[in-house]
Amino acid sequence: MFETGGANPSSAASGNSRKCSRVNSKRIHRVSSNGVVSHFTCPRRPMSHRCQSAKLLAVWTTMVAVLVFSTTPVFAVAKGSIGPDPEFVEPLQNLTVTAGRDVKLQCSVKHLGSYKVAWIYMERSAILTVQNHVITRNPRISVTHDQHHTWNLHLASIQESDRGGYMCQINTAAAKTRVGYITVVVPPSIDDALSSSDVTAREQSSVTLTCSATGTLPLTVRWRREDGKLININRTLAVTEWEGTHLELNKVSRYDMAAYLCIASNGVPPTVSKRISLSVEFPPSVTLHQQLIGAPLGSTVSLDCTIESSPAALHFWSRSDGTDLHEAAKYLMQSSSSIGPIATPTSSSQTSWPAFRTQLRLTIVNVTSRDYGAYRCVAKNQYGEADGVITFHHTQSVTTSTASNRANLPPVAAISPAQLEDWSQDASNQTQMRLADPFSKGTVYICRINFS
Known part of the structure; x- marks a missing residue:
């Protein structure tokens, strides 16, 4: 006989019988050569479709069991009556398997004789297979054997519930058993519905x-x-990596x-990973590279400015009288957003700029007297x-606010009040300025300029 630990040996009949009342019902806890008989009694009222299904399933399970066991004239053989007792060749393996993969459990028996081998799922006390017959209705379960040994x-496409x-x-007569355990591991997965999507903040x-992961x-x-x-x-803590399902950023800036x-x-x-884009929005700001530029008649001169804005700003050049300038033979307009960073006296074209920063250049060709002004x-x-505002004036040669003896220092005219933290001048006309770099948070430069 096969022992299932006191539960209905047919998982199919067991599952459906719960749908029906079990008044005066009786469970058979062992499978014998006479087959399995399960009684399902419904209340004295018209039988529902669900009750009918349960009753038909019980009859079907009984017929399968009778068919399986009817091929053996004497199902339980007395110990030692025919040859040596069957023995297991080796223990069953314990397996750790990733969900979704196929699994094979192997059971080797010698001297089986007329006895039979069954597979039982212990978590539900359910007989899965007997010999080469599948009892369960789970379509992912099958059984194979090799010359009665x-x-x-x-188990195909194993699931967490199969562990x-x-x-x-x-x-x-005294059932011989071996048990193997399957551990099902599930790779990580990120639930998009419970995780942040792209975020925009001021x-x-x-x-x-x-980030919600399972x-x-x-x-x-x-x-x-x-x-x-x-x-x-926050302002005092910066890390390369943060652990936790939540990432809290305090008082974000454009650099975040x-x-x-x-x-x-x-x-x-x-x-697995999920990419979440953070956009920080703020009003535009303009930084000038030179505030005062001189050039002679007939020359070509370039005026530069840098814009920081998010979302991207509408930008343009105009004269002091409010006249907007447009691309023409007279004016050449360039933007780093379309051609990359523009080299200036204080920057290199190889500089990597953030997306919120745009550099503009206005080139005036063949300067005439009408071109001078703001x-x-x-x-x-x-x-x-x-x-x-950049002031363009007439000189005999091209000049900017950056004199030759200060070529390696940031131009004085480009310094905004926000950058200039402190300054002093000694008796020898040497000026010392303490500057905060607007492009790098927390960076401070000390500049000494001798005007002698």
Whole structure:
């Protein structure tokens, strides 16, 4: 006989019988050569379709069991009556398998004789197979055998619900058993519906990014910036990596604008990630490279300005009288957003600039007296407007506010009040200025200029 630990040996009949009342019902806990008989009694009212299905399923299971066992005249053979008792050749393996893969459990028996081998799922006390017959209605389960010696239980596309103990049992008088355990591990997965999508925030507001991941525990969620730069948690804490399902950024600035990667791992490949883009919006600002430029008649001169804005600003050049300038033979207009960073006396064309920064250049060709005057670099977006004024005047040679003896220092005329933190001048006319770099948070330069 096959022992199933006191539960209905047919998982199919067991599952459906719960749908029906069991008044005066009786369970058979063992499968014998006479077959399995399960009684399902419904209340004295018209039988529902569900009750009918349960009753038909019980009859079907009984017929299958009778068919399976009817081929053996004497199902239970007395111990030692025919040859040596059957024995297991080796223990069953314990397996750890990734969800979705196919699994094979192997049970090898010698001296089986007329006895039979069954596979039983211990978590539900359900007989899965007997010999080469599949009892369960689970379509992912099958059985194969090799010359009456090795019996293989196959589980296709294994699921988390399949984990647990699987028993190989021989129906001797005192049932002989071996048990193998399957552990199902699930690789990490990020739930997009419960995680943050791309985020847009105003500068100086606080932002929380969320990454909801599932998978076999322990599960780790880490955050990194896609560009490899530090993550500014707040004004005093910056890290290369942050661990946790939530990334809280306090008072974000334009320098926090980036793509953030949420990376989930649990030791089960593959590791997965989600890309969340953070956009920080703020009104435009304009920085001038020179505020005063001189050039002779007939020359060609370039005026430069840098705009920081998010979202991108509408930008243009105009004269002091309000006349907007347009691309023509007289004027050549360039933008770093279309041609890349423009080399200036204080920057290189190889400089990597953030996306919110745009450099503009206005080139005046064949200068005439009418070209002298003030030029405005103007930027506008939905949050405000900013401009910078460059004065262009006549000289005998091209000059800027950066004299030759200060060529290696930032031009004085390009210094804005926001940059100039302190200054002093000694008796020898040497001026010392303390400057804050607007392009690098926290960086301060000390410049000494001798005007003698």
